[in-house]
Amino acid sequence: MGDVLLHPWGRGDVESETMLDGLITAAGDPLIALWNPLATADRGDALTWLESRGGDWDRGAGAFFAVLNAVDGVLLGSVTLRWVDRADGLAMIGYWTLPAARGRGVATRTVRAVTDWAFRTAGARRIEIAHAVDNEASCRVAHHCGYLPEGTLRDSHRFGDGEYHDEHLHARLATDPEPAGPAGEPKAC
Numbered sequence: 001m002g003d004v005l006l007h008p009w010g011r012g013d014v015e016s017e018t019m020l021d022g023l024i025t026a027a028g029d030p031l032i033a034l035w036n037p038l039a040t041a042d043r044g045d046a047l048t049w050l051e052s053r054g055g056d057w058d059r060g061a062g063a064f065f066a067v068l069n070a071v072d073g074v075l076l077g078s079v080t081l082r083w084v085d086r087a088d089g090l091a092m093i094g095y096w097t098l099p100a101a102r103g104r105g106v107a108t109r110t111v112r113a114v115t116d117w118a119f120r121t122a123g124a125r126r127i128e129i130a131h132a133v134d135n136e137a138s139c140r141v142a143h144h145c146g147y148l149p150e151g152t153l154r155d156s157h158r159f160g161d162g163e164y165h166d167e168h169l170h171a172r173l174a175t176d177p178e179p180a181g182p183a184g185e186p187k188a189c
Helices: 016-030 030-035 043-059 106-120 137-144
Strands: 004-008 064-071 073-083 090-097 125-131 148-158 164-173
Touching: 004 106, 016 030, 016 043, 016 073, 030 090, 043 064, 064 106, 073 106, 090 106, 106 125, 106 137, 125 137, 125 148, 137 164
Parallel strands: 090 125
Antiparallel strands: 004 064, 064 073, 073 090, 125 164, 148 164
16 A cells, blocks of 8 residues: 555554544544544543554454554554454444545555455455445545445434434445446446
8 A cells, every 4th residue: 555554453552642642633623523433532532442442353343443654654544344243244344534644545545455355364245334425535435445335324323413314335245346446436426
């Protein structure tokens, strides 16, 4: 991925002031606060969040990656693969990026990398992405990563504004072809 690295959350992050600062910044970002609210508004909350990600790894609940700038280690975002039914190979993927990483293909590249890893190494058979209908950037990422639209989940999730929103459901199967590339505009969600 060249300019970005994936680093497991909760694995050596606790000592990193840069990581804690990044989580606090993420919690204050309006788009993250709306679509992916984090309870990391201060150092104590950020530390607790990091420690719980380590526990999630240990329990096998999923794979949780910080997206870092490869040069200076600054936090750019996060990609999470959560098992819905591990025995059946069903998982969900979620992601967010900080403003400095938006519009640069960071989410697309890292979601593709985690998707490929999940299919080739972790035993995933089907991975789903659900995003709020109004979150058009997330829809573009899903399309660019080869996740096909499957429908609308009505009033399915309460987001950071306290309101329930409809979500679009996208999915990709291990047997689906690799996505062609980020060129071109995806179909509207």
